Amino acid sequence: MSPPGPREEGAVPAGWGLAGLPRLPPAPFALLDAARRRAARASGAAPEATPWRVAAALPGARLRAYQPAGEGRGKPALLILPAPIKSPRVWDLLAEVSVVRRCLSGGLRVYLLEWLDPEGEARGFGLADFAERLPLAALDAIAGETGEGAAVLAGHSLGGTLAAILATLRPERVRALALIDAPLAFGPARGGPLARAVAAAPPARLLRALAGEPVPGSFTGLLAAAALPEAFVLQRWGDRAASRGDPLAAAIHEGVERWVLEELAMPGPLFEEVLERLYREDRLARGTLTIGGRRTGLARLRCPVLALVNPPGLVVPPASMLEGLAAAPAGPPRRVLRYEGEAGPALQHLGPLVGPAAHARLWPEIAAWMAAPALT
Secondary structure: OOOOOOOOOOOOOOOEOHHHOEOOOOHHHHHHHHHHHHHHHHOOOOOOOOOOEEEEEEOOEEEEEOOOOOOOOOOOEEEEEOOOOEOHHHHEOOHHHEHHHHHHHOOOEEEEEEEOOOOHHHHHOOHHHHHHHHHHHHHHHHHHHHOOOOEEEEEEOHHHHHHHHHHHHOHHHEEEEEEEOOOOOOOOOOOHHHHHHHHHOOOHHHHHHHHOOOEOHHHHHHHHHHHOHHHHHHHHHHHHHHHOOOHHHHHHHHHHHHHHHOEOOEOHHHHHHHHHHHHHOOHHHHOOEEEOOEEEOHHHOOOOEEEEEOHHHOOOOHHHHHHHHHOOOOOOOEEEEEOOOOOOOOOHHHHHHHOHHHHHHOHHHHHHHHHOHHHO
């Protein structure tokens, strides 16, 4: 294919992607996302979720509150930041393995910032929006309900990374930080297979151009599965067999399989900045990450931290969390817990959130820590 005729310097012709590359039609991946969502709905009715209300509506997100307005004043507020890749269902998958319910019963006021498919202005959102502006707006709404200016933050995977970035930028708003299998140091030496795959991949702006805008979830999932098939493909097959004969494990497995299909597109700028600034350049650990014109890094992390490492998950090497935390100043309380894996989660990366053993052995301690982090 030849490019069109003369054009203004720097202009990208219609039908062409970034850097003048021919853009693949975004329809295939977008259609795949829609088909996977239909398959999720056709897989059967999802288990009833813990009741929630919308505490704040934001561009590209909404704040869920899991208690009536005005109820629970005096209890610490918890803001959950899910990873911006799929629905937040894994935080409340089944009543028996619901982190939301576990934290409510542990004496916390529970909120969750739900990312929505990017539309309108949200298509242009990047790290500054996901790691600071929108979480801060959520914290402002929580403060309006609770009267407390600071809250506990909890995040899994990339959601934990976003929470850690916010804690470095606005320490006065973060009472404590619970990181559940969340990457902090991303370079190829510490970030594991995903970081090595990103280091060997073409520039993220080219991948973004090929995927279309916003970047479909099926495209992101394809990249992850190609980089780490042991975690994203083989574990699911093995877990299906391991879950047979255990009704709860089988129900969890099926719930996760439905969640896998609940694709969420990423704004193009966020996709590009995560791959380049975090994974390829490791700026958070190096202290060279710039958000909103301000430089930050893990050396600015000063709140109490609970870190849950997950060796069987394969996605986040323990070194990514532990060496990342080693870059933070000594002094604030730190606690490290370890997840050992089990049948049911389909993806062991999700085991800390949905595993029965995790809920029996780890979450009582995590919830108690979050309810009184200053005492740990």
